[in-house]
Amino acid sequence: xxxxxxxxxxxxxxxxxxxxxxxxxxxxxxxxxxxxxxxxxxxxxxxxxxxxxxxxxxxxxxxxxxxxxxxxxxxxxxxxxxxxxxxxxxxxxxxxxxxxxxxxxxxxxxxxxxxxxxxxxxxxxxxxxxxxxxxxxxxxxxxxxxxxxxxxxxxxxxxxxxxxxxxxxxxxxxxxxxxxxxxxxxxxxxxxxxxxxxxxxxxxxxxxxxxxxxxxxxxxxxxxxxxxxxxxxxxxxxxxxxxxxxxxxxxxxxxxxxxxxxxxxxxxxxxxxxxxxxxxxxxxxxxxxxxxxxxxxxxxxxxxxxxxxxxxxxxxxxxxxxxxxxxx
Ligand SMILES: NC(=O)c1ccc[n+]([C@@H]2O[C@H](COP(=O)([O-])OP(=O)(O)OC[C@H]3O[C@@H](n4cnc5c(N)ncnc54)[C@H](O)[C@@H]3O)[C@@H](O)[C@H]2O)c1
Numbered sequence: 001x002x003x004x005x006x007x008x009x010x011x012x013x014x015x016x017x018x019x020x021x022x023x024x025x026x027x028x029x030x031x032x033x034x035x036x037x038x039x040x041x042x043x044x045x046x047x048x049x050x051x052x053x054x055x056x057x058x059x060x061x062x063x064x065x066x067x068x069x070x071x072x073x074x075x076x077x078x079x080x081x082x083x084x085x086x087x088x089x090x091x092x093x094x095x096x097x098x099x100x101x102x103x104x105x106x107x108x109x110x111x112x113x114x115x116x117x118x119x120x121x122x123x124x125x126x127x128x129x130x131x132x133x134x135x136x137x138x139x140x141x142x143x144x145x146x147x148x149x150x151x152x153x154x155x156x157x158x159x160x161x162x163x164x165x166x167x168x169x170x171x172x173x174x175x176x177x178x179x180x181x182x183x184x185x186x187x188x189x190x191x192x193x194x195x196x197x198x199x200x201x202x203x204x205x206x207x208x209x210x211x212x213x214x215x216x217x218x219x220x221x222x223x224x225x226x227x228x229x230x231x232x233x234x235x236x237x238x239x240x241x242x243x244x245x246x247x248x249x250x251x252x253x254x255x256x257x258x259x260x261x262x263x264x265x266x267x268x269x270x271x272x273x274x275x276x277x278x279x280x281x282x283x284x285x286x287x288x289x290x291x292x293x294x295x296x297x298x299x300x301x302x303x304x305x306x307x308x309x310x311x312x313x314x315x316x317x318x319x320x321x322x323x324x325x326x327x328x
Pocket of ligand 1: 010011012013014015016017034035036037052053054055072073074075076077078093097116117118119175176177178179180185192
């Protein structure tokens with residue numbers, strides 16, 4: 001890949017897409033960003049930013065015109081509350097985006113196409129205990145993914161593989177495990193655990209309580225956004241066409257995550273567990289053996305460091321909002 005490469009990032013108004021555009025611009029690439037909405041918290045760094053609905057075929061043709069590489073990050077998605085609530089809408093929207101973006105990119109002569117998949121493709125029956133074994137790429141089969149979001153991601157992965165098999169269209173497939181960081185959604189219903197907990201901690205008074213979804217013993221691994229962006233670019237540049245995990249393999253319980261964030265905030269809070277709320281699979285971790293083999297690299301930014309940056313950003317956004325409200 002040289003700096004004359006022209007790159008399209010879809011979902012560039014979203015969390016990962018916005019950070020990726022910034023990084024690609026720092027490296028000197030020409031970048032087009034596309035999304036159904038502009039970025040929420042700061043202006044895009046893209047050379048061109050188009051507002052398009054990528055469920056529509058004509059929009060996908062327009063978006064992928066005259067570019068060499070496509071990072072397809074656009075998706076209708078959110079945290080566990082959101083993806084378990086809207087199975088039909090999420091599946092239908094994402095099937096349309098993925099099929100249209102893949103075919104439009106191929107017919108426009110794009111050289112490489114990266115699809116952002118998810119750890120939600122992994123078989124649910126392999127994630128029943130909190131001390132779960134890390135998931136290897138082959139653990140997605142026999143298939144039993146998350147309803148809705150997981151099924152459509154798994155099928156889009158297959159579609160990418162068929163496009164290479166039948167058309168020799170170069171596709172890359174990345175399975176993200178819980179990405180977090182500044183400039184990610186932290187309220188409104190689409191936020192994920194690190195952002196939601198940071199918001200609750202920032203809003204709570206010391207000695208008060210915060211509500212935790214589930215019993216707090218469910219486990220996950222979390223990857224900081226800068227590692228995610230680094231991994232994405234490395235995977236795009238690699239020759240690896242099969243699905244690849246991109247995450248960390250440090251497993252923590254949700255209660256441990258809360259304790260870390262409370263420590264950063266310097267607040268002592270009581271946890272109130274709400275068992276009526278969705279909590280997803282019991283445990284999920286990333287096996288990075290293949291990632292290390294393929295890239296000679298894996299995410300390394302510590303959870304403590306990443307959460308500090310994330311918490312500080314969310315706390316400062318909340319502070320800004322309350323100052324604006326007080327002045328109004
Ligand atoms: N963040 C994570 O932890 C995580 C985990 C697994 C997979 N992923 C995948 O990574 C990708 C990026 O995720 P993110 O965290 O940045 O999410 P995000 O919601 O911040 O970004 C997705 C973007 O896609 C856009 N979009 C939705 N429908 C669209 C449409 N019809 N046309 C054009 N744009 C549309 C949204 O407006 C949004 O800006 C997604 O494919 C997601 O499924 C993310």
